[in-house]
Amino acid sequence: MNNKNITRKILHFPLTKIIVGISIIVGLFALSKNLLGKIFQTNLLSNDLINLIVNIISSILTIVAYIYLYKYYEKRKITEFSTNGIAKNLSLGILLGAVAQSLTILVIYFAGEYSIVSVNPILYILPALGMAFSSAIFEEILLRGILFRIVEEKLGSYIALFISALIFGLLHLLNPNSSLIAGIGLAIQAGLLLGAAYIYSRNLWFPIAIHFAWNFTQTAIYGANVSGNALSKTLITSRISGSEWFTGGQFGPEGSIQATVFGLLASVFLLFLSHKKGNIVKPYWKTTITS
Structure with a gap:
């Protein structure tokens, strides 16, 4: 075996592809946000609007970087960012994410532990909009586009699902x-x-839309903390009290038991539909035996 073949095997080893992809995407995302933040520093625009613009542009650059990186790295068409059916995937994802979060808050409300303090100007959604937009795209590219997809190719859907979910947590x-x-x-x-x-x-549009809608609805609309982070500006200023297991405490409603139940039910349903569509990938050893 010559050096060229050894180098090729190392470069296309799954762990190498994951490390290379994550390093480039994380580096580019951080660099673009830093540079764009300096470029758009102006007194003509509010800080909230500047942050939104920076988050949108850096997220778009991240998508473009992912597409070109794996297009040439893996020499394939990047179907996970195909525009075929994009409207359906985005609309269904936003609906699912918003409904799941709304049900989570509704349970807290019916228990008398969620109350509205004030309704604020519509522009108060801007900080949450930028945060939800960038975190959904950035995290889904890393966790599903790179980690899950590459692990799934070798170990199959279920093992990849377990590993990516564990790392996400x-x-x-x-x-x-x-x-x-x-x-x-x-x-x-x-x-x-x-x-x-x-x-x-x-494709990645569906999970990106779910992720975005979940975070945006939770913080911008219902005024709750998201993953332990609180924003000073939200459309609704709310007060949430009660047991941590039921409300999520300072971490936010996604830390509640009902959020876990709703998410698990939706996961089981989607996996059931995936089975019917034949979308479950078998691990390489079962594929080898079958062939």
Whole structure:
């Protein structure tokens, strides 16, 4: 075996592709946000509007970088960002994310532990809009586009789903006001749901839309903390009290038991539909035996 073949095998080893992809995407996203923040510094625009513009442009650049990186790295068409059916995937994803979050808040409301303090100007949604937009695209590219997709190619859908969901939960342990229970809940409700959404749709638009709608609805509309982070400006200023397991406490409603249940139910349903569509990938050893 010559050096050229050894180099090629190392470069196309799954772990190498994951490390290269994550390093480039994280580096580009951080660099673009930093540079764009300096470019758009002006007294003509509010800080909220500048942050929104920076988040949108840096997110678009991240998508473009992912497409071109893996187009040439893996020498294939990037179907996970195909525009075929994009309107359907985005609308269904936004609907699913918004409904799931609304049901979570509704449970707290009916228990008498959610109340509206004030309704604020519509422009107060801008900080949450920028945060939800960029985090949905950035995290879905890393967790589903790179990690899940590449692991799934070798180990199959279910093992990849478990690994990506576990890592998703572990990463959120680093967030403010997080806990082991919150991390486990996020791994189940969001890690599984977003992975199942990718399996079902075979594109990233669907999980991106779910992720965006979940975060945006939670913080911009209902005024709750999202993953331990609180925004000073939201459309509704709310007050949430009660048991941490029921409300999520300072981590936010996604740390509640009902959020985990709703996310798990949606995940099971999407996996059921994925089975019917034949979208479940078998691990390489079962494919080898079958062939």
